[in-house]
Amino acid sequence: MLREGQVRIPSGCAISGFINKKGVRISGTDIINSIAIMKERGNGLGGGFAAYGIYPDRKDWYAFHLFFDDIKAKEDTEHFLNQNFEILESEVIPTRKVSSIQNAPIVWRYFVKPLEKKLRDTEKTEEDFVVDSVMFINSQIKGAYVFSSGKNMGAFKGVGYPEDIGEFFRIDEYKAYIWTAHSRFPTNTPGWWGGAHPFTLLDWSIVHNGEISSYGTNYRYLEMFGYKCTLRTDTEVMAYLFDLLLRRHKLSVEITAKALAAPFWSVIDRQNEQEREKLRAIRAVYASCLVNGPFSIILGFSNGILALNDRIKLRPLVAAQKGDFVYVASEEAAIREICKDPEKVWMPKGGEPVYVTLDEGVVV
Numbered sequence: 001m002l003r004e005g006q007v008r009i010p011s012g013c014a015i016s017g018f019i020n021k022k023g024v025r026i027s028g029t030d031i032i033n034s035i036a037i038m039k040e041r042g043n044g045l046g047g048g049f050a051a052y053g054i055y056p057d058r059k060d061w062y063a064f065h066l067f068f069d070d071i072k073a074k075e076d077t078e079h080f081l082n083q084n085f086e087i088l089e090s091e092v093i094p095t096r097k098v099s100s101i102q103n104a105p106i107v108w109r110y111f112v113k114p115l116e117k118k119l120r121d122t123e124k125t126e127e128d129f130v131v132d133s134v135m136f137i138n139s140q141i142k143g144a145y146v147f148s149s150g151k152n153m154g155a156f157k158g159v160g161y162p163e164d165i166g167e168f169f170r171i172d173e174y175k176a177y178i179w180t181a182h183s184r185f186p187t188n189t190p191g192w193w194g195g196a197h198p199f200t201l202l203d204w205s206i207v208h209n210g211e212i213s214s215y216g217t218n219y220r221y222l223e224m225f226g227y228k229c230t231l232r233t234d235t236e237v238m239a240y241l242f243d244l245l246l247r248r249h250k251l252s253v254e255i256t257a258k259a260l261a262a263p264f265w266s267v268i269d270r271q272n273e274q275e276r277e278k279l280r281a282i283r284a285v286y287a288s289c290l291v292n293g294p295f296s297i298i299l300g301f302s303n304g305i306l307a308l309n310d311r312i313k314l315r316p317l318v319a320a321q322k323g324d325f326v327y328v329a330s331e332e333a334a335i336r337e338i339c340k341d342p343e344k345v346w347m348p349k350g351g352e353p354v355y356v357t358l359d360e361g362v363v364v
């Protein structure tokens, strides 16, 4: 038997993403090439993409992407959707046959809007209604998983290397102004279709390299607000934490980053009084949102991207800029693969977000 030190298990996960700040949409070929160059960071047990701007002709409708284990799960979900949503379209998500992609579930998408009557009866905002519906399907309908629920955006993911998953989902045929991608080496679970990254909710999508040791604390906290963690991967909590802090609690990106990747107490103690009180309050109020363990993440949303490292930068994250494009990835090579001569390349500091939005006035 090989002993420790004699065997190398390549692990890491890879993340990559970019935004065009003018909202120019480009094909998925680049993001596939970028993530594929980091092949040895994954092990073929998960790959996926998030793309913004892909459904311009149906951009006012929520695009629900679903995995179904069987026809019964699909029928049960459609019964639920018919009772709660107006359905513009129901169609199979187009795929190609790829020999390495096996045991794919049924992949389907629906373009939906909550029924006015349901919104009135439940007194929920449209977005809360959608979130609660996603949680209901994922936790109550056996064999059905909503893995994407935003407008004019979509996640595509599964078990396999990302370049094969990209081929499978015909990623090259979509055009987006923001792309993110993930190659997975699962840390705590065997790797299944729902557990691949990105994790999404509404327009938020997240790809992650690392391991969240505060998963239990984070998910118990999220449960109090009605979120249900059903996808069995630690990263899922991050998608819901961002939805809670940014959308529901309306915190700024800066404060949200400080809640998730909080500065050390010793650093807080060295700040001036006003800053110290602010940082103490964030740590006290949002103690259960603190994400412990190593991480580098890219959060995508309709207006931009946010890349963030844990406070001591235990996972790699590089950023670069050229013209209207900003890139972030686990490795510089992944950026140079699709941007030969960046104007600027930098290593973001731990806990300091790289936050890039569409230029003012850009309508997508």
Ligand SMILES: NC(=O)CC[C@H](N)C(=O)O
Pocket: 011, 012, 013, 184, 185, 186, 187, 188, 189, 208, 209, 210, 211, 212, 233, 234, 235
């Ligand atoms: N190797 C990694 O970075 C894994 C990311 C995450 N913990 C997962 O299981 O998917």
